[in-house]
Amino acid sequence: MTAAVPMDERARRPLRNAPRAATGGQLIVWAALLLAAAAVMSLSIGSTGITLDALPRVITAWITGRTDASVAREQLVLLDIRLPRLLLGLFVGAGLAVSGAMMQGLFRNPLADPGLVGVSAGAALAAVATIAFGNGLAAVWTKIMGVYALPFSAFAGGVATTAILVMIVARQGQLATATLLLAGIALGALSTALMGLIAFASDDRELRDLTLWMLGSLSGASWPKVVAVLPFALLVGLGLPRLVRALNGLLLGEAEAFHLGVDVERMKRQIILITAAAVGAAVAVAGIVGFVGIIVPHLVRLVAGPDHRIVLPASALLGGALVLTADVAARMALRPAELPLGVVMALIGAPIFLHLVVKRGMGAG
């Protein structure tokens, strides 16, 4: 056979190359800078008017152990209110963004998001049930688990919801987008309805707590909560790098991933567990916060492509930055009153999401 090298006529037209605005490395550096800026902002802005100027005084007082009344107040605000809030916001943002990216890889669907497909609601239901029945049916559980009762319940709720979704979608074939979304909406609605039932049985104070919590908020941030999410943060942080190659393979399809050496079933189980750990812990400390998981990975892919070696770390950094910024907005917009974080995220996220749906048809990412 003589090799006739075919001329591809489109090769002669102006190239429509991939619109990569930045390399993965550049994006990660920028995301880290943004996160640092958001962290500084989160630490220095608040309704008390205490700014970062107080930080040297607070640190000196902390080291020397000598505090007067005014420094003690600054210390309380900076170290016991804003710092845990910063850390939790970071975890919630990073965790939700990363779990969005993982679910999109698992379902091969850029529309998957823990909030949209009911995983957050499932986690929230389990957590709400733990709060409501904490003195009754679930007393033993809360007694044994202590601060971990809530995040572990939410984690279990997240695992259950994701596993049900995977089973439903698997029955319909790999790319059943409509099935995924509809099943997710149904599961979310069911969880929300059950939460409503539980709310009925609650007294006024519990009801206000539950409602605020279902709207999503970081206002209850405290060091015990930071301690409670720590093991989950470790699990997610240590587990993610092991999933990167499998997630890249899964983007091609499950059969193709197997051809490329991915132990598909095992990796799917790990992805579900780690996603649920991130979502569960985030929901346990901040309630339901939507759209982070869909917007952040989407923007990252837009800039630097869908390789998970970039998507996961960049999403974690940008997710943290986004939630910290939204949280500052939630604190400051109607100061001294505070907006729920979930409301602010939805106000920012829903229009962007709609824009993406209309403009890009989502199918092509």
Add this chain to the structure above:
Amino acid sequence: MLEARDITVTIDGSALLRRVSLAAPDGRVLVLIGPNGAGKSTLLRVLCGELLPSQGEVLLDGRPLRSYRAAELARRRAVVPQSSQLSFPFTALEVAMLGATVPGFEVSTASAARSALEALDAVGLSPLANRLYVHLSGGERQRVHIARALCQLAAPTVRGSGARCLLLDEPTANLDLAHQTLVLEAARRQAQQGVGVVAVMHDLNLAAALADEVALLVRGEVVARGPAGEVLRHELLSAAYGCEVLPNRTPGAGRPFVLPPAALTPPRGDATWAAPAGNAYVHAVPPGVS
């Protein structure tokens, strides 16, 4: 060597494959042909380890395929499935690179990119390397996946670790003539480098051009195996496809070729049509066939 022994696949009570035994020796090209629904793709899925047979065993270098871990298999064989969808914005180069980066052959990104570019070049796609996969045509996408498989086989740690295989499901289905040639050449080159190639093909002429050996599947059974010239015969093909198939030989090369039956009937309503004298087909038509 990749070898299927006595494979039976039964799904929901119906047998898709019945007691199929065949071997894909190193350095040779085995082409699976047969009518729609004959079980060609099922056999390929069994051979690559994706589908476990109900009975029988697939052996790679004498060892049962099911005893290999997925990562181990990825070092030994590459697969190009019939169709593959991708809803994320990868470029052609990035998809090809997945052939080396997903199995994690301990190659650097730079060397993965190099072998991916070489693989894209082998299928005539290097001008489109940075184009988004979703913007490519069907034939171009197919070639990207072939390049991905070539990239997987080219990864350094795969070399010298026993038999290697390339399994292709309809690799030329969406391709124009020139690109069919290019892909066939790429497959043949792999065979020359010692890779055992198994390809499912519908086009009997391309099968004859590519194959060292052809296996004809009908209703889940291998009814004939051998060199193309022995399998692409009038009685075998006519019985298999349920229509009159009249193989012929190409002038010069002497390879068997087959025209679709419709090409051999006179143009409708053309009373002036007459077979030109000396047409090989006129001589080849056996008595009683119109």
